[in-house]
Amino acid sequence: MSKTLSICPFCGCGCNFYLVTKDQRVIGVEPSPKNPINKGMLCVKGWNAYEFINSPQRLDHPLIRKGDSLVPATWEEALKYVADRLNAIKSKYGPHSLGFLSSAKATNEENYLFMKMARAVFKTNNVDHCARL
Amino acid sequence: MAGLAATFGSGAMTNSISEFDEADLFFVIGSNTTAQHPLIGSRIIKACQRGAKLILVDPRQIQLASFATMHLRHNIGTDVALINGMMNVIISEGLYDKEFVEKRTEDFEGLESVVKKYTPRVVERISGIDANQIEEAARMYAGTKKAMILYAMGITQHATGTDNVKSCANLAMLTGHVGRPSTGVNPLRGQNNVQGACDMGALPNVFSGYQKVTDTNVRKKFEDAWGVDKLDDKVGMTVTDMIKAAQKGELKALYIMGENPMMSDPDSSHVELALSNLDFLVVQDIFLSETAKMADVVLPAVSFAEKDGTYTNTERRVQLSKKAINPLGSARADWEIICEVSRLAGYPMNYACPSEIMHEINMLTPSYGGITYARLEDSWGIQWPCPDKAHPGTGYLHKDKFAKGLGTFMPCEFKPLAEVPDDEYDFLLTTGRIYYHYHTGTMTRRISTLEREAPWSFIEINPADANRIGIRQNDLVEVTSRRGSIKARAEVTPRVPPRVVFSTFHFHEASINLLTNPVYDPVAKIPEYKGCAVKIRRCA
Numbered sequence: 001m002s003k004t005l006s007i008c009p010f011c012g013c014g015c016n017f018y019l020v021t022k023d024q025r026v027i028g029v030e031p032s033p034k035n036p037i038n039k040g041m042l043c044v045k046g047w048n049a050y051e052f053i054n055s056p057q058r059l060d061h062p063l064i065r066k067g068d069s070l071v072p073a074t075w076e077e078a079l080k081y082v083a084d085r086l087n088a089i090k091s092k093y094g095p096h097s098l099g100f101l102s103s104a105k106a107t108n109e110e111n112y113l114f115m116k117m118a119r120a121v122f123k124t125n126n127v128d129h130c131a132r133l
Numbered sequence: 134m135a136g137l138a139a140t141f142g143s144g145a146m147t148n149s150i151s152e153f154d155e156a157d158l159f160f161v162i163g164s165n166t167t168a169q170h171p172l173i174g175s176r177i178i179k180a181c182q183r184g185a186k187l188i189l190v191d192p193r194q195i196q197l198a199s200f201a202t203m204h205l206r207h208n209i210g211t212d213v214a215l216i217n218g219m220m221n222v223i224i225s226e227g228l229y230d231k232e233f234v235e236k237r238t239e240d241f242e243g244l245e246s247v248v249k250k251y252t253p254r255v256v257e258r259i260s261g262i263d264a265n266q267i268e269e270a271a272r273m274y275a276g277t278k279k280a281m282i283l284y285a286m287g288i289t290q291h292a293t294g295t296d297n298v299k300s301c302a303n304l305a306m307l308t309g310h311v312g313r314p315s316t317g318v319n320p321l322r323g324q325n326n327v328q329g330a331c332d333m334g335a336l337p338n339v340f341s342g343y344q345k346v347t348d349t350n351v352r353k354k355f356e357d358a359w360g361v362d363k364l365d366d367k368v369g370m371t372v373t374d375m376i377k378a379a380q381k382g383e384l385k386a387l388y389i390m391g392e393n394p395m396m397s398d399p400d401s402s403h404v405e406l407a408l409s410n411l412d413f414l415v416v417q418d419i420f421l422s423e424t425a426k427m428a429d430v431v432l433p434a435v436s437f438a439e440k441d442g443t444y445t446n447t448e449r450r451v452q453l454s455k456k457a458i459n460p461l462g463s464a465r466a467d468w469e470i471i472c473e474v475s476r477l478a479g480y481p482m483n484y485a486c487p488s489e490i491m492h493e494i495n496m497l498t499p500s501y502g503g504i505t506y507a508r509l510e511d512s513w514g515i516q517w518p519c520p521d522k523a524h525p526g527t528g529y530l531h532k533d534k535f536a537k538g539l540g541t542f543m544p545c546e547f548k549p550l551a552e553v554p555d556d557e558y559d560f561l562l563t564t565g566r567i568y569y570h571y572h573t574g575t576m577t578r579r580i581s582t583l584e585r586e587a588p589w590s591f592i593e594i595n596p597a598d599a600n601r602i603g604i605r606q607n608d609l610v611e612v613t614s615r616r617g618s619i620k621a622r623a624e625v626t627p628r629v630p631p632r633v634v635f636s637t638f639h640f641h642e643a644s645i646n647l648l649t650n651p652v653y654d655p656v657a658k659i660p661e662y663k664g665c666a667v668k669i670r671r672c673a
Contacts, residue, residue, distance in 0.1 A: 004438075004455050004456070004457035005453075005454075005455055006437065006438065006454045006455060006457060007325065007437070007444050007446075007452050007453075007454040008325065009325050009436070009437045009576070010324075010325060010571045010576075010577075011169060011170050011171075011322075011323060011324065011325065011571070012170065012321060012322030012323055012324060012325060012327060012328065012446055012447035013150070013170050013171075013172045013173055013446060013447065014325065014444060014445075014446025014447065014448075014450060014452055014514075015172055016452070016513070019438055019457040019458075021457050021458050024458045024459055025458065026438050026457060026458060034513075035513045036150075036151050036513050037150055037172065037446070037450075037513075038172045041172060041175065042172070043171030043172060043568070044171075044568065044569060044582070044583065044586070045171075045568075045569070045570075045571060045577060045583065046171075046172075047582075048577075048580045048582045048583055049580075050438070051579065051580040051581060051582075052436070052576045052577075052579040052580055053436045053438050053439075053458075053461075054461070055420070055579045057420055057421070057579065058419055058420065058433075058436075058461050058462070058464070059418065059419060059420060059421060059425075059431065059433035059434075059462075059464065060433055060461055060462020060463055060464055061433060061462060061463050062430065062431060062432055062433060062463075063421075063428075063430070063431040064429070064430050064431075065428065065429045065430070070421075070426075070428070070431060073430075075463065075465070075473075078430055078432060079432075079470075079473045079474055079477055080477055081430055082388075082415050082430050082432070082474050082477075083474050083477035083478040083479075084477075085386065085413045085429075086386055086388070086413070086415075086474075086478060087478055087479070089385045089386045089412060089413060093385050095365065096369075096370075097383070097384060097385040097386065098384075098385070098386050098387075098388070099370060099375040099378070099379075099384050099386070099387045099388070100387075100388050100390075101372060101375070101387065101388065101389040101390065101392050101394070102330055102335035102390055102391075102392075103326075103330065103335075103390045103391030103392050103467075104324040104325070104326050104327040104329075104330045104392075105324060105325060105326060105391050105392075105437075106326065106330070106390060106391050106442075106467050107326065107329070107440070107442025107443055107444060107454075107467075107468070107487065108326065108329040108332065108333050108442065108443045108444065108445060108451065108491070108494065109442050109443065109468055109487040109490035109491055109494070110390070110442065110466075110467040110468045110471065111326070111329060111330045111333035111334075111335045112333040112334070112341055112490060112493075112494050113468050113471045113472070113482070113484075113490060114335060114390055114467070114471055115333060115334045115335050115336075115340070115341070116359065116475075116482075117471050117474065117475050117480075117482075119340070119346075119355070119364055119365065120355075120359045120361045120364070120475075120480060121475045121478050121479070121480040122478070123363070123364070123365055124365050124369060125337050125338070125346050125365045125367065125368060125369030126337060126369040126370045126375060126384075127334075127335055127336070127337060127369060128335065128336060128337050128369070128370070128371050128372045128375070129327075129330045129331075129335045129336075129372070129392065130372060130392050130394065130397055130398075
């Protein structure tokens, strides 16, 4: 078993806890006693913040729509398809025909890169996230 | 956020969580803290037990009510009137901080002339709160030096959300309760990294660190750093604008990373129409969410446990979260996916790890200038603004002057809810979260303990109303608004006042946002989740 310091993924408190792992599975959570926010305590969501990580419903490969259904695809196919379609739509209708919805659950680095992609790569300020909701 | 930025010059929580331990009074308005921010809620409870006062403003009898010195159960949507009433008392009784108002603020006269009309008697008629209680709350708040205002979505999720926030800011400035420890105006952010997503410029009008896209010098700085020319110089579309533009066929493609607007946005049948009207929809998520099911391409991302990265909590504290396990299956971290899409679209992005991305953020974002991985590894996080590596971070904002210089009073007039009950739709529906679940439930509803505690959707209804229409505990009821209809079980409880029903947006089986009213605050573009007219009946 090993323990890794992590931050609870739910509300904005930002409680610190250790993810307890065994054989590449997260098997539990232990609050961090020393940090200034939660001081060794957690709420019911925090104590249980690991079970969804190993959920059998996790997506583990890309999907591409074929007619009415989403079918498995390789990363190469899926990524190229995304880049090509976005470029094509941008050329045909202009950059403002594209929209980018970032995530209040992703990291700072990912939010930064996502807005950089919208702005530097696709040349639009149509980028937002659901802070309002 | 827009309201605080306009009055103070910064939209973030002014003070710190640890300062709660020294506060003598909490004014909590529109925050069900023990359910939404439990570890902050427990700090408030502890403070109350050592003698701190709590003025709770909430129509519902939430858990904090049992610890409150005063619980003001005002009519939904009358926050501006109530706060104006308190300010009326504070000014007319001379309880305001004259020195602070004179030296640190502007436009006091404007505030004075607006709140003059909101006498306790007038406000009693609007808010349903007894005039004596309004006076008492005003004196208690103004008379306590270490008084913190806390609010959450109960304030912002209104068509008048920006006015509600400005009113809180006006109240704090009037009494000088800002710029000192254990004071301030403290919006509690609802998601683990809302603050960070805003700080990083995942917003249509700013780059990271709230640097405006309309500023030529700012654009030049980013153009040079990113090696591109002609960055877009016009403010882009918000989420709600994008949904509308998709409906009209003006937005052709949408790339959604880790969000579920099919569940979280108001009037969801319209969201579904809008998304199906797109030429191309990409969804990047860890689960096949209701939104991902509509996508043309779904890209599997990893959870927080499978990657390194930083998150910024509600008190502006940037914290490092470390990778605990390898990615499941062939899933990839969001940052790796973004780099690949950008490369294939013709713009190489080369980062070996998230700390390299943070290095670029440090260079381009003044408030994050000194927040490096090396420092985060050795600490419990750093609160921005932190301009350089020697800076310790900032516990509370606006110490000697406001971020914008002088604080500006922005008086607001009371405006009623956009949709009020009538003969047919005779109840007011208000929405929120519960202790056991989070947001649209994609994570918490896959956790067995939480699902056992709260397995199904419910509608809270007052016993007097339930008796009148013949609804009993756990009866299946149908709730209908002008936009849609859902079925859920009745929870008969005095927690809600008469003529008000409450439910949550955690349950896709009874998605409450089929009912909510897509009217928005004109500035912040936040929908009015906290009040719309519905009718309710028992299912046969």
